[in-house]
Amino acid sequence: MRYDPESNIVSLGIAAGTIDHVIELGNFLIHVNKNKTPLLVEILDGGKLISQFSGDKKKLMELTVAADS
Numbered sequence: 001m002r003y004d005p006e007s008n009i010v011s012l013g014i015a016a017g018t019i020d021h022v023i024e025l026g027n028f029l030i031h032v033n034k035n036k037t038p039l040l041v042e043i044l045d046g047g048k049l050i051s052q053f054s055g056d057k058k059k060l061m062e063l064t065v066a067a068d069s
Contacts, residue, residue: 003050010046014038 002011017039023030031040043049 003046005047008045008047010043010049012041012043014040 003009004011015037017033017037019031019039020034021032023032027044029042029044030038031042032038
């Protein structure tokens with residue numbers, strides 16, 4: 001999981017592959033391959049999610065490491 005404060009987007013890589021198109025669901029962008037298998041999820045306005053962990057940086061780091069595994 002990565003947060004880019006400049007674009008205010010949280011990105012969560014799910015699987016490797018070639019992105020064919022993007023499905024937009026509210027603040028979620030789901031990048032999928034030709035078989036519609038999710039490869040990457042982006043959360044727009046991700047600062048809101050990050051701010052929920054602002055008081056608990058250890059918990060945020062655990063979430064980030066778990067998502068990257």
